[in-house]
Amino acid sequence: MMAAVELRDLHKTFGAYTALERLNLEIEDGEFLVLLGPSGCGKSTTMRLIAGLEEPSSGDILIGGKRVNDTPPRDRDLAMVFQNYALYPHMTVAENIGYPLKVARVPRTARADRVRAAAAKVEMAHLLDRRPGELSGGQRQRVALARAIVRTPRLFLMDEPLSNLDAKLRTVMRAELRHLQKELATTTIYVTHDQVEAMTLADRIVILNDARIQQIGTPKEVYERPANTFVAGFIGGPPMTLIPGTVTADRFTHETGALDLPGQPDGPAIIGARPEDIRVTAPGAGDLDGTVFSSELLGDATLLTVRVGPALVAVKVGPDDGRDMDAPVGLSLDRAKLHVFDGQTGQRRD
Amino acid sequence: MRQTAATRATLIACQLLLAAFVLLPFFWMISVSLKPATEPFAIPARLWPEDPTLANYVTAFRPEFRTYFLNSVIVSGASVAITVSLGLLAAYSFTRGQLLAVTALMSAVVLAQMFPHSAIIIPIYRMMRAADLLNTYTSLIAAYVSVTLPVAIWMLRGFLMKLPVSLEEAAAIDGAGPLRIFWDVVVPLARPGVIATAVYVLIVTWQEFLFALSFTSTREMRTLPVGLNDFIGQYGIRYGELMASSVMVSVPVIAVFFVLQRYFVAGLTAGAVKG
Ligand SMILES: Nc1ncnc2c1ncn2[C@@H]1O[C@H](COP(=O)(O)OP(=O)(O)O)[C@@H](O)[C@H]1O
Ligand SMILES: [Mg+2]
Numbered sequence: 001m002m003a004a005v006e007l008r009d010l011h012k013t014f015g016a017y018t019a020l021e022r023l024n025l026e027i028e029d030g031e032f033l034v035l036l037g038p039s040g041c042g043k044s045t046t047m048r049l050i051a052g053l054e055e056p057s058s059g060d061i062l063i064g065g066k067r068v069n070d071t072p073p074r075d076r077d078l079a080m081v082f083q084n085y086a087l088y089p090h091m092t093v094a095e096n097i098g099y100p101l102k103v104a105r106v107p108r109t110a111r112a113d114r115v116r117a118a119a120a121k122v123e124m125a126h127l128l129d130r131r132p133g134e135l136s137g138g139q140r141q142r143v144a145l146a147r148a149i150v151r152t153p154r155l156f157l158m159d160e161p162l163s164n165l166d167a168k169l170r171t172v173m174r175a176e177l178r179h180l181q182k183e184l185a186t187t188t189i190y191v192t193h194d195q196v197e198a199m200t201l202a203d204r205i206v207i208l209n210d211a212r213i214q215q216i217g218t219p220k221e222v223y224e225r226p227a228n229t230f231v232a233g234f235i236g237g238p239p240m241t242l243i244p245g246t247v248t249a250d251r252f253t254h255e256t257g258a259l260d261l262p263g264q265p266d267g268p269a270i271i272g273a274r275p276e277d278i279r280v281t282a283p284g285a286g287d288l289d290g291t292v293f294s295s296e297l298l299g300d301a302t303l304l305t306v307r308v309g310p311a312l313v314a315v316k317v318g319p320d321d322g323r324d325m326d327a328p329v330g331l332s333l334d335r336a337k338l339h340v341f342d343g344q345t346g347q348r349r350d
Numbered sequence: 351m352r353q354t355a356a357t358r359a360t361l362i363a364c365q366l367l368l369a370a371f372v373l374l375p376f377f378w379m380i381s382v383s384l385k386p387a388t389e390p391f392a393i394p395a396r397l398w399p400e401d402p403t404l405a406n407y408v409t410a411f412r413p414e415f416r417t418y419f420l421n422s423v424i425v426s427g428a429s430v431a432i433t434v435s436l437g438l439l440a441a442y443s444f445t446r447g448q449l450l451a452v453t454a455l456m457s458a459v460v461l462a463q464m465f466p467h468s469a470i471i472i473p474i475y476r477m478m479r480a481a482d483l484l485n486t487y488t489s490l491i492a493a494y495v496s497v498t499l500p501v502a503i504w505m506l507r508g509f510l511m512k513l514p515v516s517l518e519e520a521a522a523i524d525g526a527g528p529l530r531i532f533w534d535v536v537v538p539l540a541r542p543g544v545i546a547t548a549v550y551v552l553i554v555t556w557q558e559f560l561f562a563l564s565f566t567s568t569r570e571m572r573t574l575p576v577g578l579n580d581f582i583g584q585y586g587i588r589y590g591e592l593m594a595s596s597v598m599v600s601v602p603v604i605a606v607f608f609v610l611q612r613y614f615v616a617g618l619t620a621g622a623v624k625g
Contacts, residue, residue, distance in 0.1 A: 053519050073522040086520035090538040099534075100524040147524070 003064050003154035003187045004029045005050065010059035012045055019045045021211040022059070030185040032178070036198040037208035038234070043191040044083055046208075047157050050189065051080050063155060078155040079148035083163075083191075085140045087132040087147075093119065094128040097146045104151075118150035119143075121176060123169075137164040145173070149180060156181070156188040162197065174200060195235050199223065207231050225339075229346040232272050232339060238303065238314035240272045244343065256309040259287040259333070261340070268343025275316040277337040280304065280323075286330030288313065295322040306331060376600075383407070383593035406594035414569060415595065418577035425487055425562075425573055426555040429494035433551045434544055436495070437502035442536060444503065445510040446518075456507075463500035467560055470497075475564055489565045490573070494555045502547045509543025510536070545610050556603050574599045 005027040012020040020042045027033045035043045048054040050061055052073035061068050068076055079100070087096050095102075098115040106114070119125040122142035132140055141164045148156060161177075162170045178201055181188050192198055198205050199219040207214040207222060207230075215227035226232035232240045245254030247269050252261035261271070283289055290308035302322045304315040306329060313331060323329065340349045353361075384402040444456050474493050475484075483489040513536065521531040537544070559575040566572050578599070581592040 051519075051523060053522070073519070074525045074527060078523065080520075080523045082516055082520060084514075084516055086514070086516040088517060088520070088535060099521070103521075103525040103530065147520075 004062075005155065005187060005189070006060075006062040006065075007046075007050070008060040008062070010046075010049060010061065011057045012042075012049060012054065013057045018211050020049070023213060025206060025213070025216070027187060027189065029187055032181050032188045032190065032201060032203045034198040034202035034205045035189065035191045035208060036195060036205050036234075037193065037214075039193055041208040042211045043193075043208060044159055047080070047159050047189065047191055050155075051078060051157055052076050076155070077153050078157055079151045079153045080157040081144050081148045081159060081161040083159040085132075085144040087140055087143055089132050091131070092128065093124060093130050093132070093135070093143050096132065096143055097150050100147065100151050114150055115146075118146040121149060121180070122146045122173070138166060138169065141165060142173075152184065152186070154186065156186055156190075158188065159191045160193070161190070163192070163194070170197075177201065195237060199235070205235075207234065209234075225348065226272075227348050229270055229272070229341050232341070236274055238275055238305075240274050240339065241278070241311070241313045242270050242272045242341075243311070244268070244270045246343070256290075257288055261338075264340060264349065269349070270341040270343055270346065271333075272339035272341065273333045274337065275303065275314040277334040278313070278315045279332045279334070280315060280317055280321065281330040281332045283328040283330045286332035288331040288333075290329060290331065292323045292325055292327045292329060294325065297322060304329075379593045379596050379600075382589055383597050385590055387588075387590050406590040407598070410591045410594040410598065414572075414577060414580065415574075415598070417570060418572050418574045419598075421487070421571060422556060422573040422575075425490045425494065426552055428487070428491045429498065429555045430548050430551045432491065432495050433498045433502045434506075434548050437499055437506050437547060438537070438540065438544060439532075440499075440503045441506035441510050442532060444507050446515075459500045459503050463504070467497060471560060471564060474561075478565060484565055485567045485571050487571070490561060493561045493565065494551075494558065497561075498551045498554055502551060505547045505550065506540065506543050509540050509546075513539050549607060549610055552606060553603055556599075 005025075007023050007025040010020060010023040010025075012018070023046065035046060037043055045054065049056055050063075052068070052071060056069065063076060063078075088099065091099065094112075094115050097118055098111050101111045101114060115128070116125060119128060122145050124139065124142050124146060127135065127139065132143065135143065141161065145158075145161050148158065148161075158177075162173050165173060174197060190201060192201075202219055204216060204218055205222050206216050209230050215222055215231045217225075217227075222231060222235050226235060226240075229242055233242060243254050245252050245258075245268075247253075247261055247264045247266050249266065250260060250262045250264070252259050252264070252269065252271060261269075279286070288306075288308045290306040290313065293305040293307045293312055295305075296303045297319060300319060302317050302319055304317055304321075304323060306313045306315060308331070315331060341347060342349055381396075381398055383406050384404070385399040386401065386403050386405065440459075444452055444459075474496070478484050478489040478492070483492070517535050517539070518531050521535050526534060557575055558573075562573045562576045563579075566576065574595075578592060578595055581588040581595065
């Protein structure tokens with residue numbers, strides 16, 4: 001069952017407010033696509049439009065090559081995990097998970113087997129007789145997830161399905177979801193505001209901000225070649241350091257210093273460097289000078305935060321290279337991995 | 351809020367006073383029903399009979415009473431069932447529908463409940479006569495449904511508006527059609543509202559007098575409130591039996607109310623959606 005999804009010029013307004021601005025997107029059959037962006041950027045709206053819970057103001061939605069704008073949700077053959085769970089409060093966990101199967105007239109015994117299997121996948125098999133009101137937030141979220149994966153629809157829509165789980169369970173569930181999705185090869189659109197989740201799960205990531213697509217690419221692409229300063233700052237943790245300044249005659253001047261930057265036109269520019277692309281040097285020997293603001297051991301690395309003028313720069317160093325607070329250091333930027341953005345538009349320059 | 355002992359005492363005293371004011375007629379009704387035929391007007395009047403007797407109950411529980419009781423059960427029961435069913439369907443479309451016409455209709459419903467019964471009884475009577483329905487259960491049930499439905503729709507709409515839409519959306523995604531969503535999700539969650547509305551219709555129709563008196567002409571069709579009239583004769587009122595009948599009329603409604611009152615506390619949507 002082919003379920004490529006295509007959004008053509010998809011536009012959604014609520015009154016005078018534009019929640020989605022002429023979105024164009026093609027999702028391949030079997031792909032795991034992640035919509036990533038800050039709160040309020042239109043992720044849930046996109047999901048609800050694909051599900052048929054909202055009507056587009058203009059534009060088309062195609063599933064499996066067919067325009068579905070006028071198809072009601074129940075005929076779109078998709079399963080959805082709601083951001084607010086939307087569990088049926090009067091039904092037990094088992095009845096909640098089994099409801100889609102009941103509607104589809106799956107016989108009782110087959111239904112019970114599939115409910116148990118789905119509940120086991122989200123580690124809820126021991127709570128089948130509880131009602132949603134008797135569960136914690138994380139447990140409710142897992143029931144919502146089980147209600148989606150109990151089916152074999154042609155499309156999964158998951159709106160922040162792991163947001164309320166504790167860190168350990170989230171890692172387990174992430175792996176479980178990734179595995180399940182590859183096993184079933186069901187096209188999946190997954191919403192999150194957590195960039196780590198996006199990087200680890202996605203075949204491709206779509207980064208949204210202010211109702212617009214900022215960039216579409218594989219996790220590697222968006223990490224290594226962010227299309228603009230928004231993506232650069234949003235992807236990667238701790239975020240890339242962005243330094244605004246001016247290029248004059250192949251030299252980039254900023255508030256606290258200057259460095260050679262050949263091949264760039266004169267004018268305002270922003271340079272960016274990821275924490276792992278910055279080296280610590282003796283004071284005065286690097287491109288920037290500053291003092292250590294904090295030094296945190298992460299386990300396999302140490303995160304140094306260095307105060308450079310008014311800004312804080314994140315630098316990743318070896319686990320044994322921690323520094324004392326207020327120690328003066330120099331920072332040298334890896335020229336090969338430097339990102340350069342237009343000073344006015346914030347777009348990547350190459 | 352912190353209360354001092356004095357405010358508490360004052361509050362309790364006020365509540366007791368109010369309760370006494372409300373309950374005194376009931377107490378009087380019970381007291382009179384237990385008095386022998388000679389006593390109700392004895393001077394000085396007693397709060398409680400000297401020798402309580404159930405004699406009035408024995409006479410009051412005559413075959414006619416049983417007929418009236420059955421008629422009341424049929425008429426009220428049918429009115430409750432029809433009003434609540436229609437009301438729930440109407441309230442649901444008034445809650446979720448987005449057409450302009452729906453808003454206009456809802457205003458009409460609100461307006462409809464503002465007419466006093468005495469203002470609409472004559473038109474309804476003429477309609478019943480034209481349809482040859484006078485002195486039937488149907489005439490009373492139809493009248494009761496039409497006077498209780500507006501309030502029922504209004505009450506049920508209040509309950510339905512509090513239900514999270516996302517549950518219906520989830521059911522739609524799970525493959526359920528509109529009727530299935532209504533039956534599997536909306537009806538169970540609206541249960542406290544359905545019960546509260548049913549009790550309202552029961553109370554209104556169980557004690558209704560004007561329509562019942564006007565639309566029925568034979569003893570076989572009378573309902574309880576009209577039946578109480580039997581004790582008011584041309585030459586006197588048999589208070590003991592009248593009050594005994596009144597007690598027997600009140601008991602079922604009070605019992606229903608006590609059994610169902612816990613449902614008035616809505617709380618069934620706990621755990622449906624995130625905080
Ligand atoms: N039904 C609605 N009516 C009005 N505004 C809405 C509605 N749904 C969403 N919005 C607005 O659209 C924007 C995008 O919302 P949403 O898609 O939920 O964002 P998120 O990316 O956090 O999921 C928000 O500013 C939100 O307030
Ligand atoms: Mg959202």
